[in-house]
Amino acid sequence: MTGILIAPEDLREIKKLYEEVLSNAAYGMFFREGKIIGYSIWNSLFRKRTVEDIPENEFIAKTEEVLQSRGFIKRLEADFKTSKIVVHGSAESTLSGEPSCHRLSGVLTALVEKKLNKKVLCHEIKCMTGNDDECIFVIMGETTLY
């Protein structure tokens, strides 16, 4: 795949710009951008397969691989039984500890929605504060948060 690379520092500056112009509406825009990317990733990975034929461990491994290759994350662990996704090295994090990975939330939401074949929200409850820290997302039923 060819694409456009944006340095994490630039991504954070662009994010600040959007927040200055759009205020909280920016978060919904980032999330929806992420969903577009997530559906595209799903189609590139699994379009020709039925959901039942994609084991959870394969889904998680391929999701981690593609998000790593696109520079979104360094590592991902997910467990549908606990409805928890842990991400290390999110390029989108502002390192403030406040949930700020709205685009990644959208990407994960789209992918998990497709895998579970139902509307969900991958809601970030904790964001990394440093390079060794982690972001934690919980998989929730459909909400009107965005």
Ligand SMILES: [Zn+2]
């Ligand atoms: Zn985060």
